Amino acid sequence: MGFIKRVREEIRVIRERDPAIHSSMEVFLYPSFRVMLHYRIAHRLYQGGHYFLARWISQRGVRRTGIEIHPGAEIGDGFFIDHGNGVIIGETTIIGNNVTLYQGVTLGGTGKEHGKRHPTIEDNVMISAGAKILGSFTIGANSKIGAGSVVLKAVPPNSTVVGVPGRVVKRHNTVCPRETMDHDNLPxxxxxxxxxxxxxxxxxxxxxxxxxxxxxxxxxxxxxxxxxxxxxx
Ligand SMILES: CC(C)(COP(=O)(O)OP(=O)(O)OC[C@H]1O[C@@H](n2cnc3c(N)ncnc32)[C@H](O)[C@@H]1OP(=O)(O)O)[C@@H](O)C(=O)NCCC(=O)NCCS
Missing domain, CATH: 1.20.5 (Single alpha-helices involved in coiled-coils or other helix-helix interfaces)
Known part of the structure; x- marks a missing residue:
């Protein structure tokens, strides 16, 4: 996607996703908008093997927005970070299309894995304020992760996860019975x-x-x- 098209796309996403916005000009004040422009450039440089330059641009983005996206992360279209401060996205993270994050989210590693050590987030996932997703598992499409959750295991699609450690409380918009919430003891x-x-x-x-x-x-x-x-x- 060309630069102008990319800027238009970022504006569209923010206008669509944040009810608090009143005009397109406001988009330029959004940390999500600024950091995504930094990220898209840094990611291209990273893919071309220009690792230092990629990190340099990425770190400029961090200083300006308080959002740290490693240039190695792969992020699809329609990505939006609301508020943004304190968001960290690790190097081997893969994010699908139309994903929304809130402030304070970490998509990180546990420090115990090598190679792919960060999560894969499928399409249309929403990760609420302060949630930590740690490890190289997948959060299934259309899932919601509750504020303050710490998720350490894969989440099936269409689930709501809350708590520490995160557990599935709803699937396909239906409340899960208590006995099926205990992921460690599933049949x-x-x-x-x-x-x-x-x-x-x-x-x-x-x-x-x-x-x-x-x-x-x-x-x-x-x-x-x-x-x-x-x-x-
Ligand atoms: C998880 C969330 C997205 C709601 O998803 P949902 O699928 O609509 O789920 P519900 O609201 O029906 O909640 C399901 C259950 O989880 C509980 N729950 C919801 N969010 C929770 C949280 N963050 N921590 C612990 N429990 C939570 C609810 O109380 C409910 O429990 P109950 O069935 O015993 O009553 C929402 O609660 C949340 O965390 N939103 C935060 C969004 C955010 O980050 N906003 C910041 C704006 S600045």
């Missing part, structure tokens, strides 16, 4: 199948051992019988 059919197989296996092994013992016992009795017959002759 795992593959694990259950393996457990069933292991149990069946140990039953088979104990039956096999029992049969072997019976055969040994029969052999002993047979040998004894033969020996007695020989003695009687």
């Amino acid at each position: 795992d059919p593959v694990r259950e199948d393996i457990q069933n197989l292991q149990e069946a296996n140990s039953v088979l092994i104990s039956r096999l051992l029992e049969t072997e013992n019976q055969i040994r016992q029969l052999r002993r009795e047979l040998d004894q019988e033969k020996a007695e017959k020989r003695e009687n002759r």
